[in-house]
Amino acid sequence: MAAEFEARDFHARGVQIRNLRVSYQTPQGDIPAVNGVNLSIAPGKITGIIGESGSGKSTLAMALMNTVPRPGRIISGSVVVDGIGDMLTIDKESRRRAHGRHLGFVFQASQNSLNPLRRIGAQVLDLGRSHNVKDLRALIKRAKELLGKMGLNADRVLLSYQHELSGGMRQRVGIMFALVLDARVVILDEPTTALDMLSQASVLQIVRQIHQERHLTTVLISHDMGVVADLADNVVVMYGGELAEQGSTEEVLAHPLHPYTQGLIKAIPRISGPLDQAVALPGLPPDSAALMAHGCLFAGRCPKRLPVCGESRPTYESVGQGRYVACFRVAGHD
Amino acid sequence: MIEIKNLTKVFPARKGLLGHDAIKAVANVCFSIPEAGSVSFIGESGSGKTTIGRILAGLETPSSGDIWIQGVNVTKMPQAERRRFLRQVQLIQQDPYQALNPARTIEQALGDPLKVIARERGQDSAWIQTRMHDVLHRVGIEPGSVLNKYPHMLSGGQRQRIVIARALTVDPKVLVADEAVSMIDVSLRLGVLKLLKDLREQFGISLLFITHDVASARYVGQNGQLFVIYKGMVIESGPTDQIIDQPYHPYTQALLSAVPVLKGLENPGPDRFIPLRGDDQELIPDTVCLYQPRCPFAQTKCREERPALQGTEHAHACHFPVVRRVVATVRANEG
Numbered sequence: 001m002a003a004e005f006e007a008r009d010f011h012a013r014g015v016q017i018r019n020l021r022v023s024y025q026t027p028q029g030d031i032p033a034v035n036g037v038n039l040s041i042a043p044g045k046i047t048g049i050i051g052e053s054g055s056g057k058s059t060l061a062m063a064l065m066n067t068v069p070r071p072g073r074i075i076s077g078s079v080v081v082d083g084i085g086d087m088l089t090i091d092k093e094s095r096r097r098a099h100g101r102h103l104g105f106v107f108q109a110s111q112n113s114l115n116p117l118r119r120i121g122a123q124v125l126d127l128g129r130s131h132n133v134k135d136l137r138a139l140i141k142r143a144k145e146l147l148g149k150m151g152l153n154a155d156r157v158l159l160s161y162q163h164e165l166s167g168g169m170r171q172r173v174g175i176m177f178a179l180v181l182d183a184r185v186v187i188l189d190e191p192t193t194a195l196d197m198l199s200q201a202s203v204l205q206i207v208r209q210i211h212q213e214r215h216l217t218t219v220l221i222s223h224d225m226g227v228v229a230d231l232a233d234n235v236v237v238m239y240g241g242e243l244a245e246q247g248s249t250e251e252v253l254a255h256p257l258h259p260y261t262q263g264l265i266k267a268i269p270r271i272s273g274p275l276d277q278a279v280a281l282p283g284l285p286p287d288s289a290a291l292m293a294h295g296c297l298f299a300g301r302c303p304k305r306l307p308v309c310g311e312s313r314p315t316y317e318s319v320g321q322g323r324y325v326a327c328f329r330v331a332g333h334d
Numbered sequence: 335m336i337e338i339k340n341l342t343k344v345f346p347a348r349k350g351l352l353g354h355d356a357i358k359a360v361a362n363v364c365f366s367i368p369e370a371g372s373v374s375f376i377g378e379s380g381s382g383k384t385t386i387g388r389i390l391a392g393l394e395t396p397s398s399g400d401i402w403i404q405g406v407n408v409t410k411m412p413q414a415e416r417r418r419f420l421r422q423v424q425l426i427q428q429d430p431y432q433a434l435n436p437a438r439t440i441e442q443a444l445g446d447p448l449k450v451i452a453r454e455r456g457q458d459s460a461w462i463q464t465r466m467h468d469v470l471h472r473v474g475i476e477p478g479s480v481l482n483k484y485p486h487m488l489s490g491g492q493r494q495r496i497v498i499a500r501a502l503t504v505d506p507k508v509l510v511a512d513e514a515v516s517m518i519d520v521s522l523r524l525g526v527l528k529l530l531k532d533l534r535e536q537f538g539i540s541l542l543f544i545t546h547d548v549a550s551a552r553y554v555g556q557n558g559q560l561f562v563i564y565k566g567m568v569i570e571s572g573p574t575d576q577i578i579d580q581p582y583h584p585y586t587q588a589l590l591s592a593v594p595v596l597k598g599l600e601n602p603g604p605d606r607f608i609p610l611r612g613d614d615q616e617l618i619p620d621t622v623c624l625y626q627p628r629c630p631f632a633q634t635k636c637r638e639e640r641p642a643l644q645g646t647e648h649a650h651a652c653h654f655p656v657v658r659r660v661v662a663t664v665r666a667n668e669g
């Protein structure tokens with residue numbers, strides 16, 4: 001066994017994101033997809049990031065890895081990963097080594113990240129070689145161990161091409177790739193979208209189990225509040241490229257402070273309880289004009305709007321006990 | 335009123351790398367939808383839900399079985415006549431992005447089918463305009479705000495409403511909604527579900543609602559029936575809330591256990607269990623329970639005899655039916 005796998009450190013690593021700005025340059029103008037985000041991702045915890053389509057979740061995740069594709073550009077900020085440094089300023093080679101080795105990433109629609117022309121096993125070896133792993137047999141062994149743990153027939157999967165796998169199997173293969181080099185921080189972007197309920201439950205169970213066994217720091221991105229609420233310790237609510245609210249999952253769900261979070265929770269179709277408690281969230285996410293305006297991004301849809309909300313944007317403030325919120329209605333602003 | 339009797343669909347064997355056997359996608363499925371009624375189908379991927387919907391919409395022919403629509407046996411009709419008759423059944427698919435041509439405005443997308451109908455009925459372009467505004471109002475959209483727009487300028491929820499409006503142009507008696515809300519943001523889902531419910535109540539449209547999100551089936555209207563399907567067979571059926579509260583079949587219980595619990599708002603059901611998702615492709619002989627290889631509660635009898643669907647109001651196909659309370663309950667503090 002290679003020493004590189006035996007010497008696992010069990011100190012979970014946190015991530016500090018400061019003043020992060022990412023924008024996409026389009027013919028219609030720049031889209032501020034991530035706009036001044038400040039976020040500390042707690043080591044050893046599962047942090048869920050939730051928000052509507054287009055709120056900037058995937059862009060934030062890619063910025064965390066410093067892999068934002070064109071026409072996107074990181075404009076400012078820092079992303080400091082414990083034990084590595086600032087992902088946005090370290091040299092290219094260190095960054096390349098950090099990917100996979102320290103930071104594991106499962107892309108949204110993970111099927112697209114696999115090479116359709118190579119067997120899964122060959123791709124594991126490619127990954128190992130690109131990270132100068134000496135003992136490739138040990139690497140394959142670990143891949144098998146992970147696949148087996150996820151309820152897959154490891155030998156069969158390693159011999160398969162991606163098109164021979166079902167959606168649920170591909171998601172699990174994506175998780176295997178994120179973990180096989182023993183990453184300490186794992187980012188999962190919509191790992192269960194497009195899966196049926198049973199596959200979703202089994203993927204969530206696997207994430208939960210591996211997270212605990214390996215003392216990982218896990219970031220789970222989803223537009224489905226149910227998924228985040230079931231799995232995450234902490235939840236971060238994104239809206240229009242900014243953070244609206246964060247806190248422990250239990251607290252945020254039981255006592256949401258931001259009117260957007262309140263509306264989002266009320267809009268979930270529920271399996272039990274009275275039907276009329278669920279109410280659709282009126283209105284639409286902010287368009288580019290609203291993003292550029294001075295007021296609160298949510299003001300146009302907000303049932304609790306004040307005159308000030310149309311004039312300036314509330315800052316993201318701590319309200320104690322790990323909770324933050326950007327709303328003029330909430331104490332700390334007056 | 336729609337009546338489906340012993341619907342079966344076998345897809346022929348595919349020659350390929352893995353040498354597939356013939357697939358029995360739907361096996362002896364029976365159900366009926368009253369006028370303005372709703373029937374929901376839930377089941378995992380590959381269980382045959384879409385195939386049932388496509389057969390009902392005339393896009394697929396059944397291998398055997400009968401489909402009665404308002405007293406007429408559709409399966410006995412000549413193909414051309416059947417196709418015209420089945421326009422009364424409109425299919426709404428999962429992906430509102432693919433359903434609309436990106437190069438055509440909403441006005442064009444709705445105008446195309448309306449022109450065909452206007453020609454058939456000898457109506458003029460004023461009629462088309464009135465009708466267009468009418469169907470848009472029915473789906474809760476202000477015509478002026480969308481007619482000149484292209485699909486990419488609309489939200490997922492708006493797009494799905496347009497798809498529904500287009501289906502309404504032909505005055506359908508039945509809507510088949512196949513995962514119609516699963517690609518829409520959760521914040522917009524409820525609105526589309528309520529629309530389906532309103533269409534039932536206001537216009538007497540019957541609904542076949544296909545989903546793997548059981549919770550959304552509750553919102554297309556109370557008094558709906560829920561059918562749980564596994565490998566093409568109905569294994570439990572009955573009133574929606576009754577099945578959610580008192581599921582008999584371990585497979586239904588597995589599906590319900592898989593619904594995420596909202597920490598802080600809900601307590602997990604006392605009997606909830608972590609369901610197994612097998613990737614089992616192997617053929618299961620007709621002499622055993624279909625679900626037995628995955629069932630945590632299987633006993634000897636389950637490996638010796640296939641249970642038949644038994645019961646009327648609330649039916650199930652299990653040798654050892656036991657109600658398990660697997661669904662989360664709302665915490666008292668919510669409000």
Ligand SMILES: Nc1ncnc2c1ncn2[C@@H]1O[C@H](COP(=O)(O)OP(=O)(O)OP(=O)(O)O)[C@@H](O)[C@H]1O
Nearest residue numbers: 024031033052053054055056057058059070071223
């Ligand atoms: N390649 C791109 N070019 C231009 N704009 C982009 C590009 N990728 C994303 N955007 C824009 O950036 C914003 C944030 O997109 P992002 O994909 O990060 O959102 P998301 O929260 O992950 O959404 P989803 O839930 O749909 O995955 C959106 O307004 C989107 O339109």
Ligand SMILES: Nc1ncnc2c1ncn2[C@@H]1O[C@H](COP(=O)(O)OP(=O)(O)OP(=O)(O)O)[C@@H](O)[C@H]1O
Nearest residue numbers: 196345357359377378379380381382383384385386
């Ligand atoms: N045209 C076809 N030819 C061969 N097999 C098919 C065809 N269409 C469907 N099948 C098979 O029939 C079975 C049922 O498929 P169907 O699409 O009805 O399932 P479903 O319940 O809608 O699944 P999902 O939740 O993934 O949409 C599957 O095994 C599928 O592979």
Ligand SMILES: [Mg+2]
Nearest residue numbers: 057058059108
């Ligand atoms: Mg995304």
Ligand SMILES: [Mg+2]
Nearest residue numbers: 383384385512
């Ligand atoms: Mg389907």
